[in-house]
Amino acid sequence: MRGRRACGWRGQKTYPIDWEKAREDDDPDAYDTSDPHGDWALHMDDMAGLAVKLPEDLAGLLTQVRERLDRLLLDEDR
Known part of the structure; x- marks a missing residue:
């Protein structure tokens, strides 16, 4: 893994992914980012x-x- 942003920035450092754990758990929130x-x-x-x-x-x-x-949005909801 490595950080990134829509502006094009990419983190210089990469971090390993435990692929055994990734196969066991499809929940992306289970990974430490x-x-x-x-x-x-x-x-x-x-x-x-x-x-x-x-x-x-x-x-x-x-x-x-x-x-x-904000006021226009509130008026539109009514």
Whole structure:
């Protein structure tokens, strides 16, 4: 196994799969994926460090758009 993300990132380290266990148990949630998940979390931390902070006025506008879309969704459910 190795971590991956839709952006194209692939974890550098690979982790072995116990194929005997895989044959016995078809439940994907039965496998320990904490190592690839940890690699992914580190990648996400790296990406967050590169993010540009939005100006407050733009962040406020985006909040208004989200709130308005939420209201539209609620109205549609009625």
